Amino acid sequence: MSYNIRLDVASDGPNAWPERRDFLASQVRYHAPVVVGIQEGLPQQVAWLNEHLKDYSYVGEGRDGGDRGEYSALFYQRQRLVPVRSGTFWLSPTPEVPSKGWDAALNRICTWAEFKDRVGGHRFMVFNTHFDHVGEVARQESAELLLAAIDSLNPKDLAFVLMGDLNLEPHSAPIQHLNERLTDAFTAAPLRLGPTGTFTGFDYTRPASRRIDYIFIGNLPKTAVRAFATLSDAVDGRYPSDHFPVSATLHLRPRPKRP
Template identity: 30%
Template sequence: MIKVMSFNIRYGLADDGENHWNHRKCLALARIQAFGPDLLGLQECRDDTQADFIRANLPDYHFFGTHREGPWDTALEMAPLLFRRAAFTLLDSGCFWLSETPEIPGSISWGSAYPRTASWAKLAYRDTGAKLTYVNTHFDYEPAAIDGDAQCLRHWLDQQGSHSPVIVTGDFNTGKDSKAYRLLTGEGALIDTFRQVHPPEENEATFHAFGRPEEMAPIDWILVSDHFRVLNAQIDRSHVGNLFPSDHYPVMAVLEWKA
């Protein structure tokens, strides 16, 4: 059994008033610890005191993230992946940029507002030795860039081969009626874990802008290859009054390997 979580924790420098990172960081950490994921994908995690807090309070996890770079104050943001050392052994890891030149750090294409990355790790499951590739990403929000990011990621995944078990987490900045969603889930590519368990008409919103119903959108997904069976999938909508762990709800899935 593999427990997976994707969680956009909202960058720590944002002027969010009562929902500033300093007020909600312990609540965000508590939601991670409550689920206890084996694989954890974070988005908007800055490599400053924000990442330091995550590393210090999740000592049982290996943390791998790469600055997305660029000339702006967002250069320190990462889309890091974490895995529980007791569950997995690291075989290899790396990062590529969602652009027409993915090997060039900080590269931008398709009118993207910022450089965007995908972090990946090849892991061996300690219980059985079975291998998988885990990818965590954060797409841009410009429409053309979202499609380009999806094409770039799909191309990279296709290069890994259909024989390779894959788990992808991310903030994709687009809904499930989009071209990007179809690119990643069409033709038997990847399976949307939430929709494997819940009907499409159920509430799938994950972005909520700190509790604003008019802003809600289903943009955070956990996608897996057909090597896995989805046992459960949920959206954690926990909050304490007007204090939220983030402006996104974390999404979670429980998987098992198919025979």
């Protein structure tokens, strides 16, 4: 699951974090994803989720370094998965240090982890990111950087998932570039539930118009995608975030061993 949880800002009024966090946590617990990558989580939001999603632990750091700034944290079911290694890099020409890249308005990050499945014993990787909302060059360069980073961090060619709020629609050049290497779970899924758009701005009166949240898979056949859902749950005309979470059911087969 990829979920932009909307940062904690008092000016959201009735949609502010304290008014919607219980609903959001219940939604995650109900759907019970093995891994959920969040975006826009401020330190206090990550701490609250860590306390209330009791079956989960997380990896990640803030985009300003350490516990400062928004997280793109990966929450995972700790009874199912073991994190083998993890890290965070910045979407910039200096990815190893907190930094802003190209024409981006803000620091942007990708948090990643290699997991071992306690059930089958196989390993896979997950990359979770949030592209800049302003910089066109930054979004293009971020796509290039991500693909290069995946190659570098995944020398064993493990199956992997790339997900996040990319602030781009499917026809855009960076998404098309990612599609050359990866499989968009939305388009590959034989079973799909929910609307196409993922951004609502908390407006319950109008349909979500833009698909900007994604789950991609790599080193896997398209048939690994069993189902995809855009979760439009609401209570009394209010959403738990200004984005719909997107969820994919995947069969992460281990790659055949090379002879």
